[in-house]
Amino acid sequence: MKFFLIFFFLVSFFGTAQRSKIDSLLMTRDYLSEILSTVNANDLGKNEQLQKLKIMIKQASAKERKFKSGLKEVIPTESPDYKTMTDRFHWILQSVALYRSDISSNENGLSEKRFLNQNIPPLIDKINYHGRLFEEKINFKTH
Numbered sequence: 001m002k003f004f005l006i007f008f009f010l011v012s013f014f015g016t017a018q019r020s021k022i023d024s025l026l027m028t029r030d031y032l033s034e035i036l037s038t039v040n041a042n043d044l045g046k047n048e049q050l051q052k053l054k055i056m057i058k059q060a061s062a063k064e065r066k067f068k069s070g071l072k073e074v075i076p077t078e079s080p081d082y083k084t085m086t087d088r089f090h091w092i093l094q095s096v097a098l099y100r101s102d103i104s105s106n107e108n109g110l111s112e113k114r115f116l117n118q119n120i121p122p123l124i125d126k127i128n129y130h131g132r133l134f135e136e137k138i139n140f141k142t143h
Contacts, residue, residue, distance in 0.1 A: 022131050024070030028089070029127045031056070031063050035096055036120045039113055046103065053100040060093045074134045081126065088123050092116060 038044070038052045068086055075082050095112045102109030 022074075022135060024066055025074060025127050025131050028063065028067040028070065029124050029131075031059070032089075032092070032120050032124055032127075035092070036116065039096075039099060039116050050100060050104055053096060057093075057097050057100060060096070064089060064093060071130075074130050081130065085123060085126055088119055092119055092123065095119075 035056055038049060038056065041049060044052070067089055071082060071085060095115045099109045099112035099116065102112060
């Protein structure tokens with residue numbers, strides 16, 4: 001009985017630690033989705049949109065660190081996907097700042113909006129893909 005409890009505890013602990021790595025990627029995915037919905041929101045006033053973007057920009061450095069940290073736990077840093085995904089995330093954050101600057105100075109920000117709409121969905125897809133692969137790997141190891 002003791003062996004079973006120890007084994008159960010170790011499997012649960014391993015699963016929980018591995019799950020937190022996936023959760024960090026999912027939080028990044030949600031952050032990207034929030035950026036996309038804010039940029040494309042037609043029902044927000046300019047001031048409200050600027051305020052939401054300001055908050056997202058303030059969170060950007062912490063989100064980027066968390067994304068890199070979580071991603072390297074899921075795929076090797078030597079992987080081309082790691083470099084591509086972290087670079088794309090960085091460019092997206094820069095584009096959000098430029099978009100906010102454009103609309104705050106009464107420019108339309110269409111080029112930045114287009115960039116965000118073209119680059120966020122593929123990054124979300126990559127995050128989902130690597131998250132699923134990692135989850136399958138975890139499930140295979142624990143069963």
